Amino acid sequence: MTHKTMSASDLAQHVDHTLLKPESTPADVAALAEEAASLGTYSICVSPSMLPLALPAGSTLKIATVCGFPSGQHQSQVKAAEAAHSVADGAHEVDMVINIGAVKSGDWEYVEADIAAVRRATPSPVVLKVIIESAALTDEEIELACRAAESAGADFVKTSTGFHPAGGATVHAVRLMARAVGDRLGVKASGGVRTAQDALAMIDAGATRLGLSGTAAVLAGLDHLGEESGPGSVDVTDGAY
Structure with a gap:
C-alpha cells in the first residue's frame, strides 16, 4: 500500500495539458498554452500541424506532439519522418502510436522495429512516449508491448x-x-482521466505523467478533496479511489 500527499501544483507538474481535437484552431492552441502556463503544467500536447508555436513569455512549458495518430497504422518511415519534422518544429516530446494490428497478430519484431524507427529519428534528449492503446489489448499484450517499447529505446x-x-x-x-x-x-495515463479522483488513482497506480484536456477542473477538484487534509493537498491511499 502506498501513500502520497500531493498539492495541485505538484499534480500539475505531472500533466501534459492536451488539445488534439481535429477541429482545433491555432487560436485554440494559443489559449491552451496560456492556460497551461497559468496552471503550471509540465507541458502542452498538440497536433503536429500546430507546430511551430510560440509559448507565453517566460514560460518553461515543454511542447509535446503526437505521431502516427490516432490509428498507428502508418508506415514506420512515415512515422519517423513525421516525428523528425515535429522535433525540427520545436517539439521536445513525441507520443507515437504503435501498430495495434501488429500487436494483435503477435508480430513483436515489427512492433519493436516500428518504435525503433521513430527513436532513431528523434534521439535523446527528445522524449519518446509509446502509446499502446491498452484498452484494446489483453493483459499479456500490454506487458509485451511495454517490453517492446523498452527494448526499442522509448522513455515512456x-x-x-x-x-x-x-x-x-x-x-x-x-x-x-x-x-x-x-x-x-x-x-x-491518458484518455478519460477527467476528475481529481481519476488522476490520483492513476498516479497511485504508477503513472508518472497524465494526459489531461480538462486540467483546470481536475486541479480544482484536487483542492476540494484536500480541504480535509490541508489546503491544496490530499493524502492518497492505494485503492481509495
Whole structure:
C-alpha cells in the first residue's frame, strides 16, 4: 500500500495539458498554452500541424506532439519522418502510436522495429512516449508491448490515444504497465482521466505523467478533496479511489 500527499501544483507538474481535437484552431492552441502556463503544467500536447508555436513569455512549458495518430497504422518511415519534422518544429516530446494490428497478430519484431524507427529519428534528449492503446489489448499484450517499447529505446509507455472506441486509461492497465517497466521508463495515463479522483488513482497506480484536456477542473477538484487534509493537498491511499 502506498501513500502520497500531493498539492495541485505538484499534480500539475505531472500533466501534459492536451488539445488534439481535429477541429482545433491555432487560436485554440494559443489559449491552451496560456492556460497551461497559468496552471503550471509540465507541458502542452498538440497536433503536429500546430507546430511551430510560440509559448507565453517566460514560460518553461515543454511542447509535446503526437505521431502516427490516432490509428498507428502508418508506415514506420512515415512515422519517423513525421516525428523528425515535429522535433525540427520545436517539439521536445513525441507520443507515437504503435501498430495495434501488429500487436494483435503477435508480430513483436515489427512492433519493436516500428518504435525503433521513430527513436532513431528523434534521439535523446527528445522524449519518446509509446502509446499502446491498452484498452484494446489483453493483459499479456500490454506487458509485451511495454517490453517492446523498452527494448526499442522509448522513455515512456502511454495507455491511450483517447480516440479508440475500446476506451482510455484504467488503473488496472497502469498498474500492469508500471510493473512491466519498473522505474526504467515513465508511464503516462491518458484518455478519460477527467476528475481529481481519476488522476490520483492513476498516479497511485504508477503513472508518472497524465494526459489531461480538462486540467483546470481536475486541479480544482484536487483542492476540494484536500480541504480535509490541508489546503491544496490530499493524502492518497492505494485503492481509495
